[in-house]
Each structure stands twice: as structure tokens, then as C-alpha cells.
Amino acid sequence: GAIVGSAIVKIIAKYxxxxxxxxxxxxxxxFNLYKKLNIPVQIKNEQRHEEWxxxxxxxxxxxxxxxxxxxxxxxxxxGICPASFxxxxxxxxxxxxxVRFMPMSIYLPLITRRINDYQYTEIMEHKSxxxxxxxxxxxxxxxxxxxxxxxxxxxxxxxxxxxxxxxACLDADRFVIKDSLGGSGGKGIEILKLEGKTSVEKADIxxxxxxxxxxxxxxxxxxxxxxxxxxxxxxxxxxIRVQSLYLNGKFSAVTIILRFGGEGxxxxxxxxxxxxxxxxPDGTLFEYGYDNQANQYDRKGNIIFKETKLPFIPDLxxxxxxxxxxxxxxxxxxxxxxIIDRNGKPVCIEINSCQNGHLTFQLSAGPTxxxxxxxxxxxxxxxxxxxxKALFKY
Numbered sequence: 226g227a228i229v230g231s232a233i234v235k236i237i238a239k240y241x242x243x244x245x246x247x248x249x250x251x252x253x254x255x256f257n258l259y260k261k262l263n264i265p266v267q268i269k270n271e272q273r274h275e276e277w278x279x280x281x282x283x284x285x286x287x288x289x290x291x292x293x294x295x296x297x298x299x300x301x302x303x304g305i306c307p308a309s310f311x312x313x314x315x316x317x318x319x320x321x322x323x324v325r326f327m328p329m330s331i332y333l334p335l336i337t338r339r340i341n342d343y344q345y346t347e348i349m350e351h352k353s354x355x356x357x358x359x360x361x362x363x364x365x366x367x368x369x370x371x372x373x374x375x376x377x378x379x380x381x382x383x384x385x386x387x388x389x390x391x392x393a394c395l396d397a398d399r400f401v402i403k404d405s406l407g408g409s410g411g412k413g414i415e416i417l418k419l420e421g422k423t424s425v426e427k428a429d430i431x432x433x434x435x436x437x438x439x440x441x442x443x444x445x446x447x448x449x450x451x452x453x454x455x456x457x458x459x460x461x462x463x464x465i466r467v468q469s470l471y472l473n474g475k476f477s478a479v480t481i482i483l484r485f486g487g488e489g490x491x492x493x494x495x496x497x498x499x500x501x502x503x504x505x506p507d508g509t510l511f512e513y514g515y516d517n518q519a520n521q522y523d524r525k526g527n528i529i530f531k532e533t534k535l536p537f538i539p540d541l542x543x544x545x546x547x548x549x550x551x552x553x554x555x556x557x558x559x560x561x562x563x564i565i566d567r568n569g570k571p572v573c574i575e576i577n578s579c580q581n582g583h584l585t586f587q588l589s590a591g592p593t594x595x596x597x598x599x600x601x602x603x604x605x606x607x608x609x610x611x612x613x614k615a616l617f618k619y
Contacts (some may be wrong), residue, residue, distance in 0.1 A: 238571075244439050257277035272308040272330035279329050279584045280311050283519045292323065298353055301604065312584060315519060325592035329583055332593075337579060339605040340472075340557045344439055346578040349553065353405040353443045355575060356380075363573045366401070366445040369394045373405075373441055390444075395424045398448030401586060402430070406440050416447065448572060451565040452483075453508045453535055457525050461486025461499070465538070467545045467561045468581055468599060476549060477597055478542045480590050483510065483535070485525065502530055503590025504526035508538035517586040537565050544571050559602070 295433045299308050299313060307313075308330035313513035316326040327336070348354065351375050352602075356365035362567040368380040370390035377390040385393070394400060398420045404413030435442065454463045468480040490609060495578050500522055502514030510530040514522045523530055545561050553559055553576070587593055594601045 230454065237393055265286040270306075270334070271333060275329040275333045277469045278346060278439070282517060283479065285548070287318050287519050289317040290314055291317065295322050295324075303331050304606070305328075305331060305335055315584070316587065317418070319515075319519070319521070319588055320591070323592055324599040325594070326587055327461060327583060327593050327598070330584060335610065336560075336605055337581075338610055339608040341555075341578045342608070342611060343579060344611065346556045347557065350576060350578055351405050351441070351576060352403050353441045353490070362551055363544070363590065364570060365573055368447070369397070369400065369444045371405070371441075372438075375441075386567045388431045391428050391495070394431055394444060395427050397446065398422075400432055401445045401447055402442055403445070404438065404442050406438050413442075418583065444582055448574075450458075451537075451568045452514070452567060453593075454530065454565055457483070457485035458487075460488075462564065462574075463566070465504070465535075465541060465544065465563045466501075466582075467584070468565060469545055469549050469559050469561065470594065470601070471549045471554065471559075472557045472600065477595075478506065478545065479594050479597060480586055481538065482505065482586050482589060483514075485540065487516075491572070498513055500525070501585040501588075504535065504538055506539065506542060508535040510534070511589060515585045517585055519584075521589065537571075541571050548573070560602075601602065 234585075250286070252606055260272035288311065293315055295313075299310065302324045307328045312324060313322070314478045316323065341439045351373075353371035356368055370380075370385060370393050371378050376389055377385040379385055379390075379393065383524075384544075398418070400417045400419075402415045402417065417430060417434060417608040419430060422430070431444070435444075448462065450463060455462050456463075463483070466482040466484055467478050468482075470477045470479045479527075483502045483504055484499055486499045500516050502522075503511035505511070510533045512523060512531040514525075514530060516522075541563060545563070548561075549556075549559060556576075558578070558581070560581035562574040564574060566572050566574050581593075581595055592598060
């Protein structure tokens with residue numbers, strides 16, 4: 226109250242005769258002050274919300290309570306108390322207690338907003354700009370056209386009319402259309418299969434599809450996967466998620482995950498019915514995979530996970546390392562969604578610098594940052610938290 230009162234006195238002294246300007250300045254000061262004071266509330270709301278999203282579908286029977294000693298170890302290790310210990314109880318049930326497991330209520334917002342400062346990194350996730358802004362080592366799907374702020378651009382960012390953008394697609398039979406902002410869990414992705422259609426029919430179908438989009442979007446080539454990936458699910462695009470850490474000048478592929486879709490699905494996300502299986506750096510799969518309800522699998526059909534090896538993984542890790550160091554050094558922690566195409570070439574579908582998905586990945590492959598967890602905590606303690614959520618979020 227004293228701060229606001231002091232501000233009012235200064236405003237009146239300088240702009241007293243201009244009532245409208247006085248009101249504007251007063252409202253702005255009051256709003257900014259309220260926003261600053263409200264940040265702890267916003268953080269707690271986000272912690273609770275993100276935890277709920279992670280655990281809502283997992284049965285209570287799949288939890289092993291922590292002892293009071295273990296709870297204190299968590300608080301001492303991270304320097305913060307999670308929204309609850311439910312995620313730790315789930316990890317303990319499946320994998321035993323390990324203080325390095327990271328619940329979402331710690332990761333968001335208190336780790337991720339420090340390890341990657343969103344004001345520098347969020348634009349790199351914009352799917353319409355991704356392949357254009359970051360040309361270099363990593364390969365991307367061919368872009369037929371993209372929209373940015375409601376306008377149309379070719380792959381090289383030459384501006385197009387809407388009709389020119391549609392015409393750029395007509396020589397292909399399959400397309401992937403993605404929302405450029407805010408998509409997660411496979412939402413906002415559509416695959417158009419237009420084999421046997423005339424150019425006029427293709428144009429009509431594409432126009433009807435994009436007319437439903439309410440945000441920026443990108444129209445990309447459909448990628449045909451290597452048989453070693455396709456064997457896990459014939460209908461979905463199955464990806465390798467490489468979560469890489471480039472911190473203090475050192476690179477690590479801290480977590481590697483195979484993701485494949487559920488029966489009949491076209492996307493591989495766990496929250497859309499898919500399964501995540503951890504991969505060792507030599508390409509050998511972990512023994513078990515998990516879906517977002519924490520159902521455990523040791524095989525897919527006749528494929529027994531622990532007996533399966535993907536020989537391209539070591540080279541893929543080297544590819545991601547070079548790309549992270551030379552194209553994305555501002556992002557300390559990146560989740561790369563990669564495929565190996567039918568010619569054996571690695572292709573990056575998208576990157577995730579904000580929310581990398583954690584519960585199914587940690588169940589599959591262990592604590593996110595592994596041996597570097599303490600290093601991540603120490604780094605984040607040196608960075609100021611910029612929390613820019615809207616006031617009335619959630």
C-alpha cells in the first residue's frame with residue numbers, strides 16, 4: 226500500500242492536470258505490482274496443474290508411499306518441496322526410490338525456465354520457422370508452405386499468395402499439416418493421404434483442412450520411416466526422442482526414448498495412446514516400456530524389448546550432438562523428435578525446449594538428467610527466474 230501510495234503522489238505531482246494520463250499510469254503501476262506479487266501464486270497453480278496432468282490417469286494402486294526420511298531427502302536435494310510426492314510414489318513403485326527423479330512440479334517452472342530462458346528459446350519451437358531459422362547440420366522435413374501471422378511463405382521464406390501456396394503441394398500425394406504454436410501430445414497434427422486424387426480434388430481437400438486452423442501452421446512432406454522403426458507400429462510415425470544437455474561446455478544425451486503409437490494411431494505420443502521405451506546409448510532397448518497410464522510392456526508383438534537393438538543410435542547421438550552445439554547452443558536442454566527415414570538418414574521432426582515430457586520417459590529410462598542432475602541444479606540456482614505466465618492462467 227505504501228508503494229502504491231508513493232506512486233500516486235508522484236503521478237499527481239507530475240501529471241495532476243491530465244486526469245486520463247494519471248489514470249493510465251496509475252493502472253499500469255498497480256497492474257505490474259499485482260503481477261509481481263502474484264507470481265508465487267501462479268507458480269503454485271502451475272505446479273499443481275502440471276502434476277495433475279501427469280498423474281490423473283495413473284491408478285492409486287501403482288504407488289508406494291515415501292518414508293518421512295525420503296521426503297526430506299527430496300526437499301534437501303532439490304532445495305524445493307514438490308506440489309506433492311505422488312510422482313515419487315509412482316517412480317518408487319516401478320523403479321525404487323531415487324532422489325534424482327524429477328517431478329513435473331519441480332521441473333515446471335523452477336528448472337525449465339532457468340535452464341532454458343523462454344525469451345530466447347521459444348521461437349525455436351515455432352514449427353513454421355523451425356527449419357528456416359536453423360538450417361545447418363540437422364535435416365528437416367521438406368516444407369511445401371508455411372504460415373506466419375496469417376501470411377504464406379515458401380520453404381525459402383519467399384512470400385506467396387494462398388493459391389500459390391496450395392499449388393506448391395499438388396505434385397505430392399501425402400502431407401503432414403501441423404499447428405505451429407502450442408501443440409502437444411500430437412494435437413494439431415493431421416496427415417492427408419491423397420493418392421489417386423486429381424489436382425483439383427487435392428486442392429479442395431487441402432483448402433478444407435487448413436480452413437479449420439486457428440493459428441500458424443506448416444504443410445510438410447510425409448516421411449517414410451526405416452523398417453527398423455516401422456516394425457513397432459505400421460500406422461504411426463514412430464520417433465526417437467533424444468533429450469540432450471549441453472551445459473558448461475559438455476554435451477550428454479541424457480535420455481533416449483523410442484516412441485511408437487497405439488493400435489491404429491498415426492501419432493506416437495504416450496498421451497495419445499503410444500508407448501515409450503528407453504534406449505541405452507549402444508542402441509539396446511530397456512526391458513520395459515510404459516504408456517501414460519503407467520501400464521508396463523516388455524514387448525510389442527513378437528519384438529522383445531530387452532533383446533532388441535537399434536544399430537543407428539550411436540550415429541544418431543553424434544548427429545544430435547553436432548546440431549545442438551552448432552545450431553542451438555542457447556538451449557541448454559532440448560528434446561529432439563527424430564526419425565530415421567527409409568534411406569537411413571536422420572530427420573528432425575521438431576524440437577522441444579520448454580516441456581519435454583517426463584513421467585513415462587523416466588519410468589522407461591530412469592532419472593532425466595542422471596549423473597548430471599546435481600550439475601543442473603547448481604546451474605539453475607545461478608539464473609534468475611523469469612515467470613511470464615498470464616495473470617489469469619488456470
